[in-house]
Amino acid sequence: MHNAGLIARYREHLPVSDTTRIITLNEGSTPLVAAPALGAALHPKLEVYLKYEGLNPTGSFKDRGMTMAITKALEEGYEMVMCASTGNTSASAAAYAARAGIKCIVLIPQGKIALGKLSQAMVHGAQVIQIHGNFDEALTLVRKICENFPVALVNSINPFRIEGQKTGAFEILDDFGGVAPDFQCMPVGNAGNITAYWKGYREYHALGKSDGLPRMMGFQAAGSAPIVLGHPVLEPHTFATAIRIGNPASWKTAEEARDQSGGMIDMVTDDEIRDAYKLVARTEGIFCEPASAASIAGLAKLSREGFFDTVTPRQGDRIRVICILTGHGLKDPDNAIAAASEPYTVEPKEEQILELLGFSPALV
Amino acid sequence: MHNAGLIARYREHLPVSDTTRIITLNEGSTPLVAAPALGAALHPKLEVYLKYEGLNPTGSFKDRGMTMAITKALEEGYEMVMCASTGNTSASAAAYAARAGIKCIVLIPQGKIALGKLSQAMVHGAQVIQIHGNFDEALTLVRKICENFPVALVNSINPFRIEGQKTGAFEILDDFGGVAPDFQCMPVGNAGNITAYWKGYREYHALGKSDGLPRMMGFQAAGSAPIVLGHPVLEPHTFATAIRIGNPASWKTAEEARDQSGGMIDMVTDDEIRDAYKLVARTEGIFCEPASAASIAGLAKLSREGFFDTVTPRQGDRIRVICILTGHGLKDPDNAIAAASEPYTVEPKEEQILELLGFSPALV
Numbered sequence A, B: 001m002h003n004a005g006l007i008a009r010y011r012e013h014l015p016v017s018d019t020t021r022i023i024t025l026n027e028g029s030t031p032l033v034a035a036p037a038l039g040a041a042l043h044p045k046l047e048v049y050l051k052y053e054g055l056n057p058t059g060s061f062k063d064r065g066m067t068m069a070i071t072k073a074l075e076e077g078y079e080m081v082m083c084a085s086t087g088n089t090s091a092s093a094a095a096y097a098a099r100a101g102i103k104c105i106v107l108i109p110q111g112k113i114a115l116g117k118l119s120q121a122m123v124h125g126a127q128v129i130q131i132h133g134n135f136d137e138a139l140t141l142v143r144k145i146c147e148n149f150p151v152a153l154v155n156s157i158n159p160f161r162i163e164g165q166k167t168g169a170f171e172i173l174d175d176f177g178g179v180a181p182d183f184q185c186m187p188v189g190n191a192g193n194i195t196a197y198w199k200g201y202r203e204y205h206a207l208g209k210s211d212g213l214p215r216m217m218g219f220q221a222a223g224s225a226p227i228v229l230g231h232p233v234l235e236p237h238t239f240a241t242a243i244r245i246g247n248p249a250s251w252k253t254a255e256e257a258r259d260q261s262g263g264m265i266d267m268v269t270d271d272e273i274r275d276a277y278k279l280v281a282r283t284e285g286i287f288c289e290p291a292s293a294a295s296i297a298g299l300a301k302l303s304r305e306g307f308f309d310t311v312t313p314r315q316g317d318r319i320r321v322i323c324i325l326t327g328h329g330l331k332d333p334d335n336a337i338a339a340a341s342e343p344y345t346v347e348p349k350e351e352q353i354l355e356l357l358g359f360s361p362a363l364v
Helices: A036-042 A062-075 A088-100 A115-123 A135-148 A159-165 A167-175 A192-206 A251-261 A270-284 A290-304 A333-339 A350-357 B036-042 B062-075 B088-100 B115-123 B135-148 B159-165 B167-175 B192-206 B251-261 B270-284 B290-304 B333-339 B350-357
Strands: A032-034 A046-052 A080-084 A103-109 A127-131 A183-187 A215-221 A264-268 A319-325 A344-346 B032-034 B046-052 B080-084 B103-109 B127-131 B183-187 B215-221 B264-268 B319-325 B344-346
Touching: A032 A167, A036 A046, A036 A270, A036 A290, A046 A167, A046 A290, A062 A080, A062 A088, A062 A159, A062 A192, A080 A088, A080 A135, A088 A103, A088 A115, A088 B270, A103 A115, A103 A135, A115 A127, A115 A333, A115 B270, A115 B333, A127 A135, A127 B350, A135 B350, A159 A167, A159 A192, A167 A192, A183 A192, A183 A290, A192 A215, A192 A251, A215 A251, A215 A290, A251 A264, A264 A270, A264 A290, A270 A290, A270 A333, A270 B088, A270 B115, A290 A319, A333 B115, A344 A350, A350 B127, A350 B135, B032 B167, B036 B046, B036 B270, B036 B290, B046 B167, B046 B290, B062 B080, B062 B088, B062 B159, B062 B192, B080 B088, B080 B135, B088 B103, B088 B115, B103 B115, B103 B135, B115 B127, B115 B333, B127 B135, B159 B167, B159 B192, B167 B192, B183 B192, B183 B290, B192 B215, B192 B251, B215 B251, B215 B290, B251 B264, B264 B270, B264 B290, B270 B290, B270 B333, B290 B319, B344 B350
Parallel strands: A046 A319, A080 A103, A103 A127, A127 B344, A183 A215, A183 A319, A215 A264, A344 B127, B046 B319, B080 B103, B103 B127, B183 B215, B183 B319, B215 B264
Antiparallel strands: A032 A046, B032 B046
């Protein structure tokens, strides 16, 4: 098989044994798409690549952690898993639980998750419970219930999730023949992913499989930026629903990733995210969900502020930057339609269409 | 790069030269997902694999043809491309045209394409023109305009589309080490894909890269089954919008694929498609768009009717069947939500959730 899933690809780096029954949807091995037009639009010194995590089976990076979390839950004898979610985690948990033949319960903030994600949890047969509250409240409830009942928690505080997600860093390094990028830009919500990537980069480096470490640059939405502000945000807001989180579970490890790598965690406004979301769709043909575009919005902000002017590239004359695009744009079709202009509607007549295109029927 | 796109992977089988500028979104190399639970649910003799084409960059198999079509349009000097679409073609054309930096015009039947697909064409900056008419009328208009104006037609009657799409067959054969499957089940709409796969299977076989040929089993929706009925359908209908086509452009070559391979083209009802759509989501954790599920609905129908009872497998004791899942379920979130039961909504209180789960709070 060209791609038999990330546990098959990186088995020696993951906590599975020869007898473990692997639950996989052939996730991982996502494309690293060169983005020359985007890079040129932002800063002349940049060489930008997009890690298109939306091409995981359920359309987000969550599948990397979920193949591990569900595999281990099954190995430990659980017949029920549970998570709180802004949408992507529940979609992934529902799909992998269905494949494993076990039950999945998801708690989501009512009215605050994107349409595509809700449809996924439902179609895979998860029990979906919407609460009149936010993600942070949902996670608190899930933690309590999983402590007291025979239910496996599959949020990213589950350490197996981080193990699976670290393989994203392995893939980037393998794609570049062990040459570490200069920077990695990524959205920060519950902060599990920046934690996982940093773990992956460090592990490969410790094994001599890479020549260095990137600086980790995380970006929160301005209305949901607890790590930047230094305190939890009680009522987080942003149209980028996947990072609408006021009290990240992996706060401390995200700060470690930032500090150990010489990186930063900054914030970008919803307008900046929206501009980046359109820019990458129109210059590179890549459709990501709004939260994913925070990575590009952050890169754009740094470029504008002159951050890269004085940076010396690790190799050659260009600064190599990876932007992690965490989820597919199809997760949130409503936002794409809202960001575009209305389509034209006409009768099925050639003249009407020629007129719209600015062609003269007389030329026919 | 682990996956640099299908032209890079299969360059020697495709009409490109060393100087061709390749427009790619790193499409192709999609997972072939084993479906043991689904197979067991249908017929004891089946070994089923799902070719998950929804994991192409824009979420459907159309990207395979579009990387070729846009690459060649650019090589031939076009600055504008155009297509008629039930949604997936327009999404793909819009994305690849954006990446190439050229203009894209799409004609779609008003009110008859899925939400996700509409959002894609719009976000990539295509000029979207909705017509008060169906797909077949849209295609007729596009053909006329592209004949008379400097606009490249990128529907599947463009031969480069078929060239790109044939690589799906190469991947399946490569994943199985050159052993051809017994059967391939796939949806049939405009009939370009069954044409392309059959071309790919024959080419690999002629080159000695496979040990045989599969039987090609195409399935149309009962309300849009012109090939099965033997005449065009003037007002095609089905909830599987991607195959809502009454007069397929590749009709003749689809019949050739059927006849040369000893296969069949049959039809399945919307209810059968809907059941298959839910079945694969719940047994295998794979979310496909409704049209894709026609392949599984067809396989289920054949299984029920005893078709496989007397079939001798090409190798071993199991009949190996590939089902092509042409598009991701996220393309059409509304149908997924319609197919599921309403989620529960509760206050963020532990007792209420425990009650829904059937756990007794007294146990805490």
